[in-house]
Amino acid sequence: MAIRPVLRMGNPLLLQCAEEVTEFNTPELLGLIKDMRDTMQAEDGAGLAAPQIGVSLRLVIFGVDQNPRYPEAPAVPETVLINPVITALEDTMADGWEGCLSLPGLRGLVPRYQHIRYSGFDALGQPIEIEASDFHARVVQHECDHLDGILYPRRIKDLRQFAYNEELLQL
Numbered sequence: 001m002a003i004r005p006v007l008r009m010g011n012p013l014l015l016q017c018a019e020e021v022t023e024f025n026t027p028e029l030l031g032l033i034k035d036m037r038d039t040m041q042a043e044d045g046a047g048l049a050a051p052q053i054g055v056s057l058r059l060v061i062f063g064v065d066q067n068p069r070y071p072e073a074p075a076v077p078e079t080v081l082i083n084p085v086i087t088a089l090e091d092t093m094a095d096g097w098e099g100c101l102s103l104p105g106l107r108g109l110v111p112r113y114q115h116i117r118y119s120g121f122d123a124l125g126q127p128i129e130i131e132a133s134d135f136h137a138r139v140v141q142h143e144c145d146h147l148d149g150i151l152y153p154r155r156i157k158d159l160r161q162f163a164y165n166e167e168l169l170q171l
Contacts, residue, residue: 002035003042004053006101014102015149018049018056021082024125029059033080033123036061044069045101046076047139049146052102058083060143064135069099076136081128084120084144088113089131096138098152099165107168109161110152112138 007014023029032055040048040061046069047062063078064070093111100106116137119129132140142152156162 002031002038004035004039006039006043006048006052007054009103009151009153011102013051013054013056014146014151016051016056017149018051018058018147021057021059021121024082024121025123030123032057032059033061040101043101046070046073047143048101049143051146051149058147060084060140060147062139062143064139070135073135076139079128079130080123081118081140081144082121082123084118084140084147086141086144087117087119089115089117094134095161096135097168098138098142100142100152102146102151103153105164105166107163107165108153108156109158110138110142110155111157112141112155116140118144 036048039053044067046064046067050057050059059082061080064073064076092114094114095109095111097107098110115133117131118140122128153162
């Protein structure tokens with residue numbers, strides 16, 4: 001098991017657009033995915049993007065069963081998504097509280113599309129195409145933003161809705 005350090009906001013790599021994955025099912029790619037899974041689980045994350053552990057590739061993983069950081073969230077199937085493309089299936093957006101392993105201890109109210117289709121490839125290079133709604137759609141959009149150098153505070157419309165977890169718990 002290899003738990004890697006998670007880069008934090010301010011690291012320039014988190015502001016870059018990641019590169020496409022061109023080779024699938026390689027020992028390097030499979031090892032990276034295992035390290036990402038181990039890191040995400042160790043940090044109680046709902047997802048993780050390769051740039052968050054210092055690898056500038058268009059690769060995200062996500063999945064939630066029961067997560068202490070999102071105790072009321074419904075399950076999201078564990079997924080490896082490479083070279084993703086997201087399409088909004090309707091214009092409806094909803095605000096939801098998000099956190100990020102790269103911004104430990106903080107949360108913000110972020111608008112996201114409620115219903116999307118995402119496509120890309122799995123670790124073996126097999127095509128994936130899935131429709132997702134609500135929390136599942138939010139997680140996918142959040143993780144894929146990392147691949148374009150976007151951290152969730154850039155999406156917050158009202159910075160009064162951006163705070164430390166402990167302060168939010170007192171409201």
